[in-house]
Amino acid sequence: MDLVPAPKGEASVKTTVVEVEAVDMEAQYDMEDDAPDLALEISSDLESDSDDSDGWDNLSNCDEAIQFLRDDQIRDGLVPGACTLEEATAYRQRLHAIGKAAFVEETILRETVTAKKLCTAFGIAPPAFLDGAPDESYHSLLAIAISREFSRRPKLPQYNSIDDAVRLLRESRNIIVLTGAGISTSLGIPDFRSKDTGLYSKLAHLGLSDPQEVFDIHIFREDPNIFFSIAKDILPTEKKWSPTHAFIRLLQDKGKLLTNYTQNIDNIEANAGVRPEKIVQCHGSFATATCVKCGFNVPGDAIFDDIRAGNIPHCTACKEKIAEEGLKPQGLKRKRSSNGQQKDRKVSDDSSDEDDYEIPTPGVMKPDITFFGEDLPDEFGERLLHQDRELADLVIVIGTSLKVAPVAEVPGILPRNVPQIYISRTPVSHTEFDIDLLGDCDVVVSELSRRAGWDLQHHMIPADEKVDITSVDGYESRHVFKVVDA
Numbered sequence: 001m002d003l004v005p006a007p008k009g010e011a012s013v014k015t016t017v018v019e020v021e022a023v024d025m026e027a028q029y030d031m032e033d034d035a036p037d038l039a040l041e042i043s044s045d046l047e048s049d050s051d052d053s054d055g056w057d058n059l060s061n062c063d064e065a066i067q068f069l070r071d072d073q074i075r076d077g078l079v080p081g082a083c084t085l086e087e088a089t090a091y092r093q094r095l096h097a098i099g100k101a102a103f104v105e106e107t108i109l110r111e112t113v114t115a116k117k118l119c120t121a122f123g124i125a126p127p128a129f130l131d132g133a134p135d136e137s138y139h140s141l142l143a144i145a146i147s148r149e150f151s152r153r154p155k156l157p158q159y160n161s162i163d164d165a166v167r168l169l170r171e172s173r174n175i176i177v178l179t180g181a182g183i184s185t186s187l188g189i190p191d192f193r194s195k196d197t198g199l200y201s202k203l204a205h206l207g208l209s210d211p212q213e214v215f216d217i218h219i220f221r222e223d224p225n226i227f228f229s230i231a232k233d234i235l236p237t238e239k240k241w242s243p244t245h246a247f248i249r250l251l252q253d254k255g256k257l258l259t260n261y262t263q264n265i266d267n268i269e270a271n272a273g274v275r276p277e278k279i280v281q282c283h284g285s286f287a288t289a290t291c292v293k294c295g296f297n298v299p300g301d302a303i304f305d306d307i308r309a310g311n312i313p314h315c316t317a318c319k320e321k322i323a324e325e326g327l328k329p330q331g332l333k334r335k336r337s338s339n340g341q342q343k344d345r346k347v348s349d350d351s352s353d354e355d356d357y358e359i360p361t362p363g364v365m366k367p368d369i370t371f372f373g374e375d376l377p378d379e380f381g382e383r384l385l386h387q388d389r390e391l392a393d394l395v396i397v398i399g400t401s402l403k404v405a406p407v408a409e410v411p412g413i414l415p416r417n418v419p420q421i422y423i424s425r426t427p428v429s430h431t432e433f434d435i436d437l438l439g440d441c442d443v444v445v446s447e448l449s450r451r452a453g454w455d456l457q458h459h460m461i462p463a464d465e466k467v468d469i470t471s472v473d474g475y476e477s478r479h480v481f482k483v484v485d486a
Helices: 038-046 052-059 069-077 085-098 099-110 115-121 135-151 162-171 211-217 217-222 243-253 304-307 316-325 378-391 407-412 441-451
Strands: 177-178 258-263 279-281 284-291 297-300 365-369 396-400 420-424 436-440 467-471 478-483
Touching: 038 243, 052 420, 069 085, 085 115, 085 135, 099 115, 099 135, 115 135, 115 162, 115 467, 162 407, 162 436, 162 441, 177 407, 211 217, 243 258, 243 441, 258 378, 279 284, 279 378, 316 467, 396 407, 420 441
Parallel strands: 177 258, 177 396, 258 279, 396 420, 420 436, 436 478
Antiparallel strands: 284 297, 284 365, 467 478
């Protein structure tokens, strides 16, 4: 259910929230018992320019583990027999230059390189379950890897340095800012995926097969206790904001902010003064809550006391209706048996009339955040495709690992000539950005503002803060920010 570039310049958006197994994660792929014929299978698979969403889903839902490779792992030669980083870069550039079918003919069909080795050029390590198998066994995997690479946005080579990033900030007038949980961690709100400190790492006690199930809509409907047992940990406690939120507000005040697409549910952007018309809450927020039974809607803070106490908030409208009708047996519905028929009334020593009737209960108040399995708000796709896509002149992605579709694919659906900057602690390699600025988000945006000559005011930014910036070996456009003596 990814948001992917559509063929021939068209755009399509699928808006159900799902987790995508992106980079540095084990994925799985279902291999056929008999490897497909290369000329017929790979070439026919790659002749069209259709998107690779089905292939990507297959790659993420198979029975054997496949390890994805980062460029630094390729550079360091961690996989025997793999391409060098220079070879991998050349293969990728050649693929984008001549297209998928011609690339397969030039490489695999002419036997200039093995399919096994070529998989590594596109970031896939040869899986252990194929050890000793003939090279044809890698063809299905290679077909998906090539399609995946071909659909990726290529880096714009003219943007690499810190000065380039600062110049883009100064000159751009319609900036899309895409934000994730990393912009709120300095406020004590945990992100989701950080090892040891992330929210998902702390959920083992819940007995879930996958910690993401705490945000699964089907599980919420079955047992809301699971969600509300941790909701207090992600509930904003005060109306405060981080320097990164202040940076987004600064872009707005300078007339540069087109839209802030936020995956966060804490509603802190509004606290910082970002106007509602400038925000798209991609995953909803705690700002409001709705009864799952009657649809009664309330401001979010009406249920905050219950959430902070670890209780399940119930609908006051339902309670009032139940109180008005009264719990009279003649007004109740008789329980139905498992076959859907009303139970016959039976008299026995261990049963009562009340046992045969459904007792009315108030509905649960669900915060209006988007769970896995729910559709994103209509505003997300409408605004992205029909307004911002054609207006944006710069994209800044801050504090997100881009692992939840469809928001994860926003960078790929925008025009490829629009420069993109990535700001976070660690890089991603399933999406190609023009400039990677690595470090604490607050530190990075503070230093960018200083270099741009902007006055970013925030009490968490020390007046005498000095930042050391170093380039990552082998990456002209990747830079690490670190506070001196921090």
